[in-house]
Amino acid sequence: MIARCSIIPPNVLSRIAANGNAAQRDAALSTLATDQTMRLVRATYQLMESGAHKVLMTAAPAAKQRTIYDAQHREALPGRVVRTEGAAAGKDAAVNEAYDGLGATYDFYAAAYDRNSIDDEGMHLDASVHYGTRYDNAFWNGQQMVFGDGDGDLFNRFTAALDVIAHELTHGVTGDEARLVYTGEAGALNESVSDVFGSLVKQHARGQKAQDADWLIGQGLFTSKVRGIALRSMKAPGTAFDDAVLGKDEQPAHMRDFVHTSADNGGVHINSGIPNHAFYLAAIALGGHAWEKAGRIWYETLRDKRLKPTATFAQFARLTALNASHLFGTPARKVVVDAWSAVGVRAR
Amino acid sequence: MRITLTIDGGLVYLPARAAPRSVDVDTLPANVRVEVCALVDALRQSPPRPRSSHAPDARTYTIVIDDRNGPTTYRVSEPIDDARCAALVDKLRDHLG
Numbered sequence: 001m002i003a004r005c006s007i008i009p010p011n012v013l014s015r016i017a018a019n020g021n022a023a024q025r026d027a028a029l030s031t032l033a034t035d036q037t038m039r040l041v042r043a044t045y046q047l048m049e050s051g052a053h054k055v056l057m058t059a060a061p062a063a064k065q066r067t068i069y070d071a072q073h074r075e076a077l078p079g080r081v082v083r084t085e086g087a088a089a090g091k092d093a094a095v096n097e098a099y100d101g102l103g104a105t106y107d108f109y110a111a112a113y114d115r116n117s118i119d120d121e122g123m124h125l126d127a128s129v130h131y132g133t134r135y136d137n138a139f140w141n142g143q144q145m146v147f148g149d150g151d152g153d154l155f156n157r158f159t160a161a162l163d164v165i166a167h168e169l170t171h172g173v174t175g176d177e178a179r180l181v182y183t184g185e186a187g188a189l190n191e192s193v194s195d196v197f198g199s200l201v202k203q204h205a206r207g208q209k210a211q212d213a214d215w216l217i218g219q220g221l222f223t224s225k226v227r228g229i230a231l232r233s234m235k236a237p238g239t240a241f242d243d244a245v246l247g248k249d250e251q252p253a254h255m256r257d258f259v260h261t262s263a264d265n266g267g268v269h270i271n272s273g274i275p276n277h278a279f280y281l282a283a284i285a286l287g288g289h290a291w292e293k294a295g296r297i298w299y300e301t302l303r304d305k306r307l308k309p310t311a312t313f314a315q316f317a318r319l320t321a322l323n324a325s326h327l328f329g330t331p332a333r334k335v336v337v338d339a340w341s342a343v344g345v346r347a348r
Numbered sequence: 349m350r351i352t353l354t355i356d357g358g359l360v361y362l363p364a365r366a367a368p369r370s371v372d373v374d375t376l377p378a379n380v381r382v383e384v385c386a387l388v389d390a391l392r393q394s395p396p397r398p399r400s401s402h403a404p405d406a407r408t409y410t411i412v413i414d415d416r417n418g419p420t421t422y423r424v425s426e427p428i429d430d431a432r433c434a435a436l437v438d439k440l441r442d443h444l445g
Binding site: 075077131133136137138139140141142146155158164167168171175182190191194218221231245246247248250263264265268269270 | 356357358359360361362363364365366401402403404405406407426427428434438
C-alpha cells in the first residue's frame with residue numbers, strides 16, 4: 001500500500017475551524033472529516049500488515065464519533081459538515097444540541113448496557129440540522145438523524161428535546177437488533193422502544209429516579225401558542241396536548257382503546273401509548289433508576305433472538321416477563337406481568 | 349384542476365392535521381398557479397419513484413391531482429428525493445397552511 005501523508009496536521013485544521021472566517025472554517029471542517037476517514041484507513045492497513053490488529057481488535061476502547069451537518073434549509077442530505085468529534089461548540093444552538101444529544105445517548109447506552117453506539121460496533125453518529133424550511137419533524141433515515149427547525153409558530157426546533165434526539169437514535173438500535181417492522185403493533189412497539197429509551201437517556205442525563213421523572217416525550221417542542229406540555233406522556237397517555245389547531249392527544253393507555261386505523265402505518269405513534277404506559281408502570285413499581293431494572297429488561301428483550309420483527313404487544317410482553325425472571329427473579333417478573341395486565345396485555 | 353394533499357405519520361403525528369386538504373388550482377394567485385401547473389406537468393411526464401422502505405418518523409405525502417383526465421395519485425416519503433415533488437409539497441403546504 002502506498003502511504004499518503006497530509007501536509008496540514010489535524011491540530012492546525014482544528015484551530016482554523018475554531019478561529020477562521022466562514023470559508024476557512026468550512027474548508028477545515030470538511031478536510032478534518034475526510035482526513036479522519038483516510039487516517040483511519042491508513043492506520044488500519046498498517047496495523048493489519050503488522051498483525052497488531054489481532055490484539056487491538058479485542059482491546060480497542062469504545063469511543064463516540066459524531067459529525068453534525070447543516071442541511072442549510074434544503075432537503076438534500078447530509079449537508080455541510082459543521083462540527084466533528086471533539087470540536088468546540090460554536091454559536092449554532094441546533095448544532096450544539098444535536099452534538100450534545102448524540103453524545104448523551106451514546107454515553108447512556110455505553111454506561112447502562114455496555115453498548116458501543118447504535119450497532120454496538122462503534123457506528124458513527126451523524127445528524128443533519130436545519131433540514132428543510134419551517135420543517136416541523138425529525139426522523140432516522142436508516143443511516144443518520146435529521147432534524148428540522150420547527151415552523152417558529154407552533155413548533156420550536158427539534159433538537160431542543162434530548163429525548164427526541166435519543167428517540168431517533170434508538171430507531172437505529174432497534175433496526176440493528178429486533179428490526180421491528182414499522183406497521184401495526186410491531187410498529188407501535190418500535191415507536192414505544194424509542195420513547196422508552198428516549199426518556200431513559202433524559203433521566204440518565206438528569207440523574208433522576210423513576211419516581212422523579214416527568215415521563216414526557218418532546219417537552220419544549222411546542223411553542224407557547226400551543227395548549228400542550230409535550231408530544232406524548234408515558235405516565236398519562238392521551239393528556240399531553242389538547243389544542244384548537246393541533247387537536248387532542250389521541251394516545252390510548254389500554255388495549256380496550258386500541259385505535260384501528262390505516263393512517264400512520266396503522267397508528268404506530270398512537271398505539272405506542274399502551275406499551276409506553278406498561279413500561280412506566282413497571283419502572284415505577286421496580287423503583288430506583290429506571291434504566292437499571294425496567295430498562296435492562298426492555299433492552300434485553302429488544303436483543304432477544306426470540307423477538308420477531310412482526311411481534312405483537314402480547315409476544316413482546318411475554319418476552320419481557322421471561323427476561324425479567326431471568327435477570328431479576330420472580331418478583332420482577334410479577335411486576336412486569338402486572339404492568340402489562342394493567343394496560344390490557346397478557347404477558348404470561 | 350383540484351389537488352388534494354394528505355400528510356401522514358411523523359414524530360409529531362397529529363390526527364387533526366392528517367385529514368386531506370384540497371385546493372382548486374384556479375383560485376391560486378397567478379404566479380403560484382403557473383408554478384404549480386409546471387410542477388404537475390413535470391411529474392406527469394416523469395412520475396417520482398416510490399421508496400422501497402419507510403424511515404421511522406418520516407412523513408408520507410399523498411398528492412391527488414384531479415382534472416378532466418381523472419385522478420392521479422403520487423405518494424412520497426421523507427426525505428423527498430424528487431425535487432419537483434418536494435417543491436409541489438412546499439407550495440401546497442404554503443397555501444393550505
